[in-house]
Amino acid sequence: MSCLDMPRHPVPDFLNKTPRDYNDAESMRPRVPSPVPLEARNGARVKAQSAAPHGVYLPNNNILTPAMRSPAYVQMSTAAAITLGIMKGMMHRTSCTRCLNLLLTYPEGCRANCAYCGLARHREAERNYADRNFIRVDWPAVPYDDVLDIMEAGGDGGRFHRMCISMITHPNSDADTRVVLRRWVERIHHVPVSILSNPTTMTRQDVQELKDLGAEIFTVALDAANPEIFDRTRGRGVASPHSWQKYWEILRAAAEIFGPEKFGAHIIVGMGESDYDVLTQVQTIRDMGGHSHMFAFFPERGSLMDHLPPVPRPQWRRVQLARYLIDYRGHRLERMRFDEAGRLIDFGYPQDELQAIIDAGTAFRTSGCPGKEAADISACDRPYGDSPPSDIASYPFPLKRRDIKRVRAQLEQGLPLGPHEPGR
Amino acid sequence: MGWMKIASAIEPFDTLALNETLVSALEAEAKQRPLGPLRFFTPTFRAYASEELSGCGGKNYFPAFSITGGACALMCDHCQAKILEPMIPAKSPEDLIRKVRDLVWLKDLRGFLLSGGSNRRNEVPYDRYAGAIAALKAEFPHLRIAVHSALINFPRAQRLAEAGVDVAMLDMIGAEETIRDVYHLDRTVADFEESLAALCRTSMDVVPHIVIGLHYGRLLGEMKALEIIARYPVAALVLVVVMPHYAPPHKPFAVPPPEQVAEVFVAARKRIHHAPVQLGCARPGGTHKLITDAYAVMAGFDGIAYPAEGVVALARAIGREVDQQSACCSIGLDGLTGRHACAA
Numbered sequence: 001m002s003c004l005d006m007p008r009h010p011v012p013d014f015l016n017k018t019p020r021d022y023n024d025a026e027s028m029r030p031r032v033p034s035p036v037p038l039e040a041r042n043g044a045r046v047k048a049q050s051a052a053p054h055g056v057y058l059p060n061n062n063i064l065t066p067a068m069r070s071p072a073y074v075q076m077s078t079a080a081a082i083t084l085g086i087m088k089g090m091m092h093r094t095s096c097t098r099c100l101n102l103l104l105t106y107p108e109g110c111r112a113n114c115a116y117c118g119l120a121r122h123r124e125a126e127r128n129y130a131d132r133n134f135i136r137v138d139w140p141a142v143p144y145d146d147v148l149d150i151m152e153a154g155g156d157g158g159r160f161h162r163m164c165i166s167m168i169t170h171p172n173s174d175a176d177t178r179v180v181l182r183r184w185v186e187r188i189h190h191v192p193v194s195i196l197s198n199p200t201t202m203t204r205q206d207v208q209e210l211k212d213l214g215a216e217i218f219t220v221a222l223d224a225a226n227p228e229i230f231d232r233t234r235g236r237g238v239a240s241p242h243s244w245q246k247y248w249e250i251l252r253a254a255a256e257i258f259g260p261e262k263f264g265a266h267i268i269v270g271m272g273e274s275d276y277d278v279l280t281q282v283q284t285i286r287d288m289g290g291h292s293h294m295f296a297f298f299p300e301r302g303s304l305m306d307h308l309p310p311v312p313r314p315q316w317r318r319v320q321l322a323r324y325l326i327d328y329r330g331h332r333l334e335r336m337r338f339d340e341a342g343r344l345i346d347f348g349y350p351q352d353e354l355q356a357i358i359d360a361g362t363a364f365r366t367s368g369c370p371g372k373e374a375a376d377i378s379a380c381d382r383p384y385g386d387s388p389p390s391d392i393a394s395y396p397f398p399l400k401r402r403d404i405k406r407v408r409a410q411l412e413q414g415l416p417l418g419p420h421e422p423g424r
Numbered sequence: 425m426g427w428m429k430i431a432s433a434i435e436p437f438d439t440l441a442l443n444e445t446l447v448s449a450l451e452a453e454a455k456q457r458p459l460g461p462l463r464f465f466t467p468t469f470r471a472y473a474s475e476e477l478s479g480c481g482g483k484n485y486f487p488a489f490s491i492t493g494g495a496c497a498l499m500c501d502h503c504q505a506k507i508l509e510p511m512i513p514a515k516s517p518e519d520l521i522r523k524v525r526d527l528v529w530l531k532d533l534r535g536f537l538l539s540g541g542s543n544r545r546n547e548v549p550y551d552r553y554a555g556a557i558a559a560l561k562a563e564f565p566h567l568r569i570a571v572h573s574a575l576i577n578f579p580r581a582q583r584l585a586e587a588g589v590d591v592a593m594l595d596m597i598g599a600e601e602t603i604r605d606v607y608h609l610d611r612t613v614a615d616f617e618e619s620l621a622a623l624c625r626t627s628m629d630v631v632p633h634i635v636i637g638l639h640y641g642r643l644l645g646e647m648k649a650l651e652i653i654a655r656y657p658v659a660a661l662v663l664v665v666v667m668p669h670y671a672p673p674h675k676p677f678a679v680p681p682p683e684q685v686a687e688v689f690v691a692a693r694k695r696i697h698h699a700p701v702q703l704g705c706a707r708p709g710g711t712h713k714l715i716t717d718a719y720a721v722m723a724g725f726d727g728i729a730y731p732a733e734g735v736v737a738l739a740r741a742i743g744r745e746v747d748q749q750s751a752c753c754s755i756g757l758d759g760l761t762g763r764h765a766c767a768a
Contacts, residue, residue, distance in 0.1 A: 038565070111529030121529070171532045201530055241526035 021414060022315040022343060023297065023308070025229070028272035030115035030238060030304040033122035040124045043067075043107030056086055057130060057141040065128040068141050070104040070172070071179040075130065075139035076147070077101045079383045083159055084150055086142060092389035094397045098371045099380035100156070100163040100191070102180070104173050105130060105141055112169040112200070113240035114223070115233040115304035116268065116297065119168065121240075123302055133301055135385035144180060151188045161371025161379035163191050167198040169241065174198075174206050178213060185214035192216040194369045194380075196266075199250035200242050207253045217369045218254040219293065221266040222247055225273040225281050233271060238304060252288070260289030264369065269319050270297030270311020274342025282323045283333040291327050293368045293378070294320055296386040296393035314414025316393055317364070317407055318344045324363035325349055328376040345415065361399030364407050427451045427722060430741045436734050440714060443683050450690070450722040454742075461745040462721065464736065465729040465753035467705070476736040485531040486751050489514040489523070489538055491553060496541025500607045502638055502677060506670045507706075508541055517556035524560050524567075535568030537752060538589075546609050548574045554587040561588030570631075570755045575615055578622040585626035591755050592628045593662070594619055595635055596653055599645025602638050613645070617652050629659035631754040633704060636688050637666035641678025646688045650695050660700045660726075662754055663692060665707035665716060679708055682715040689723040702727035702753045729753045 039045065046065050053066035053073065079097035081087035103119075109129030113121040118133045130141050150156070165180050167173045177195065184193055194217040195210050207218060224230035227244040234242045254263040265285050269278055282292040297311040322344055325331035335348035347354055357363055362376055371379025387393035395403060427447050431437040467486045490511035499505060514520035520538075527533040538557070540548045550571060557569060570591035571584055584592065597616050603609050623630045634649045653661055665685055668677035692701050703720040707713055717735045720728055722742065728735065729752075739746050 169530065171530060236522065239525060241530050 020309065020312045022275075023270040023272060023311055025272035028229075028270075028305070028308055030233060031307055033113070033120075033238070033304055034125055036122060036125045043109060043124070043129060046107040046128050046130075053141070053143075055143065055146070058087070059131045059133075059138040059140060065130050067107050068130060069106050070176040071144055071183070073105050073141050074144050074147065074180065075103040075105045075141045077135075077139060077382070077385075078137040079381075080160075081140050081142070084147070084156055086146075086150075087140060091383050094381075094383055096159045097381050097383060097396070098159065098161040098373075099194075099368070099378075099382075100147075100151075100160045101166065101380065101382070102147075102164065103134070103139055103166045104168050104170065104176055104180070106168075106170050106172065108170065110168040110170065112234065112242060113238045113304075114242070115238050116223070116271065116300060118300040118303055120238075120303060122238075122304065127302065135295075135382060136298065136300065136388075137385070144183070148183060148187050151191070160191050161373070162194060162369055163188070164194040164196055164369065164380060166196040169198050169200055171201070174201055178209060181210060181213050181215055194219060196221060197250060197254070199247045202250055204250075204253040204257075207250060207257050211257050215258075217262050217264065218258045219264045219266065219369065220247055220251045220254065222251070222281065223266055223268045223295075224271060225267050225269070225277040229271050229273050229277075233305070251285075251290075255288040255290060261291070261375075263288075263290040264293050265290065266293045266295060268295045268297050269316055271305075274338075275315065275319050275322070275344040276338045276342035278319050279322050279326065279333050279336065279344070282326050286326050291367075292323055293380070294323055294394070298386045298393070310387065311393070312414075313391070313393075313410035315343075317411040318347075318415050320367075320394075321354075321358065321363050321411065322347060323367070324357065324376070327367075328362075329357065343414075358408060358411070359404055361395070361404055361407070364395055364399060364403075366394035366396050427742055431718065431738060434734055434737050434741060436714060437718060437738060440711065440718075442715060442718060443686075446683060446686055446719065447722060450686075450719070450724075453690075454722070454724060457724070459724045459742075459744050460726065461747065462725065462739050463727045463753075464731050464746060464748045465702075465705075465727055466748060466750050467729065467752040475733060476731075485527060485533045486535050486537070486755070487512055487527065487533070489520060489536055491515065491520070491538065491540035491548070491550065494541075497544050498542040498546055498607060498609065500609075501640070501671055501675045502606055502635065502666050503670050504672060505541055508539065511539060514538075517553050520553060520556050521560060525563070528564055528567075533564075534566065535570070535590075535751070535755060537570045537572065537755070539572040542574050544609075546575045546607065546611060548572065550584060551580060554583050557584070557587040557589060568751070568755050570752065573619065573623060575611065575619045576622060577619070578625055581619075581622045581626050581628070585628045589628055591631055591659070592623045592626075593631045593633060593754050594623065596620065596632045596649040597638065597645055598634075598648025598650070598652065599639060602645050606638060606640070613648065613652075620652065620656055620658075624656045624658065630656070631660045631662055632656075632658055633662045633664055633754075634688070634692075635664050635666050635706075636685050637677070637680035640671075640675065641666060641668060641680050643680065643684055643688065647691055650688070650692055654695045658696075658699050660702055660754060661692060661696050662702050662704040663688065664704040665712075667706055667708060679712060682712060682719060685716050686719040686723065689719055689725070693723050693725070700726035703729065704753055705729040727753045 046067050049064050051064040051066040053068045080100045082089045083096040110119045123132055165177055167177050193215050195215045196219050230244040234240050285292050296316045299306045299308050337346035339345050366378050366381040368378035368380030381396035383396040488511040490508045493513035493515055494508050496505040542548055569589050571589050573592045573594050597603050632653050668679050671677040703725055714732045717732045721739045
């Protein structure tokens with residue numbers, strides 16, 4: 001199933017409703033999960049059936065979910081599976097992704113319970129782990145040996161600029177990440193590896209070991225832009241084990257161990273934080289030497305926030321642009337102006353240069369670890385991971401003139417940008 | 425080949441002075457009554473790995489929580505609240521629930537020990553934790569939960585049992601002087617026996633401990649404590665050896681010599697037939713531990729926690745079947761093997 005076919009139901013269609021200016025903290029409260037029956041906990045159903053996997057497993061395919069376990073098995077994004085030729089499918093306005101995103105997989109699944117995430121633990125009640133949607137798409141499970149064989153034989157046609165291991169929260173994920181990393185580095189020399197870490201189970205020593213094994217970039221999915229939203233969406237608020245403090249401890253360790261330009265953090269925009277909150281984190285991470293990778297909040301089907309509106313485009317565009325200025329144009333938070341609610345009201349950037357940056361469009365592309373194209377262009381393009389193709393939040397390809405026009409209109413809805421000469 | 429010879433062929437026992445008379449006596453005893461299987465326990469209270477047994481690396485994770493953090497009002501001379509220090513503080517029922525939940529998800533927690541400092545009457549205030557224990561047990565029925573009960577009456581013990589506690593542990597003291605001098609406590613041996621009796625009336629597995637050398641390193645109430653325990657349907661008996669380095673400088677503890685420790689071992693094995701007898705994790709290290717462990721193996725103990733290097737080989741060499749479990753020896757992950765019959 002390609003991301004185009006992804007059923008939207010029961011996500012309500014918030015798009016085209018009365019324009020909202022931004023997603024405030026009050027309205028962005030996660031819902032309470034339904035209880036998980038004992039017989040469904042910890043992957044009990046999959047483990048009880050204990051069906052042996054045979055080759056690639058396509059999620060939701062009307063067969064028993066087999067008992068698949070990393071490091072023998074990994075899951076990969078639908079876009080990566082299409083690029084690698086494992087799945088058939090078409091994507092809107094793009095034919096491939098530049099990053100092979102892998103998720104570790106276990107019948108017990110991710111033990112965290114993050115409110116915005118499709119992989120969250122509470123979903124045991126309704127769906128086996130390998131069948132859960134994540135950033136809007138299915139994640140087929142593939143024998144890792146097959147992935148290595150295809151890559152070694154050049155089966156991706158040189159399209160992958162990067163590979164990324166998402167650790168998920170599981171007692172075995174530290175050890176299994178090392179195995180997956182080591183086996184990749186031994187066989188696939190031309191594609192560098194990023195680690196999307198799980199700080200909660202990690203120590204500084206674990207970070208060092210991943211560096212020593214050959215990981216190039218280390219990232220931390222901070223996701224929430226302030227400690228309150230963090231605790232509400234992925235800490236105590238949802239009986240999840242993560243803490244803001246621990247995430248920052250590992251992020252700081254990564255800054256020291258991996259060094260400038262080789263670490264980063266994910267931040268989701270529109271979960272109830274202010275623009276100022278997001279950009280404060282962005283500036284701090286830039287001052288440490290790293291980069292921020294931005295995600296537009298989208299109500300993931302089946303998540304505890306699936307009843308909430310996606311981030312309004314005006315809010316998203318101004319934060320996306322401000323982050324680009326800080327990360328790649330040497331601009332600083334202190335030169336921007338915010339209102340009392342923490343909304344960005346002035347970029348504090350020369351008008352003509354700002355217009356040129358908007359026209360170039362790079363600021364509005366998916367952000368993440370770089371590939372071979374340019375330092376400010378992410379290999380990790382996650383096609384439609386944070387929006388439907390009908391209302392793209394993060395562009396997985398260079399923007400065309402009509403895209404720029406749309407982005408500019410969205411920006412101006414929330415923040416007048418002053419006179420603009422078309423075609424610049 | 426005699427046991428002395430067998431031991432001398434195993435490193436590091438080849439250079440250790442095992443007591444020949446004692447070893448011969450234990451060997452003769454074993455000929456009368458063949459030794460059963462021996463289980464080595466390697467719980468995750470501390471990092472452990474020997475050349476013979478690997479640590480459990482987070483598997484079947486089994487931590488200890490203290491409901492008073494590092495605080496204890498009793499400050500007995502043999503402990504000075506030092507045993508509480510490495511435990512995870514859980515100062516409120518909510519705190520306990522949250523920490524246990526997290527560890528279930530993150531570390532595959534299989535159970536835990538609930539402990540804490542005492543008040544001046546050697547009681548630990550567990551009552552307000554009953555709801556939390558019940559909630560955790562309902563959410564995670566697989567958890568094995570143990571409690572260091574300290575002195576306790578039947579209603580309080582029953583509340584713990586009803587909440588879902590599987591195992592209750594209690595240090596048994598058999599000498600009034602020890603209660604008075606070491607514990608600074610105005611209670612009696614009879615009070616300790618009453619607590620044991622109260623615990624045994626509940627559905628919990630009761631695992632009394634005897635701290636060998638508790639009276640400043642001398643043997644004093646150990647045999648009396650054994651006598652008491654022999655009368656109750658305990659699930660197991662755990663012997664530990666006092667750790668002298670916890671003591672305050674003005675009241676130093678001697679290290680009870682391994683031969684004296686072995687006297688209690690032999691007596692325990694003779695008196696307690698209705699339950700497993702095990703050597704617990706608290707005991708002095710180094711050569712003392714090697715020799716003590718060797719005597720425990722030869723005396724026919726059913727279990728040893730954190731065995732010293734070479735002890736597994738020794739056990740096999742004298743013909744004992746061995747296995748390993750990464751749980752606390754008082755708890756076990758698949759329950760205890762004790763015969764729950766009253767020996768009285």
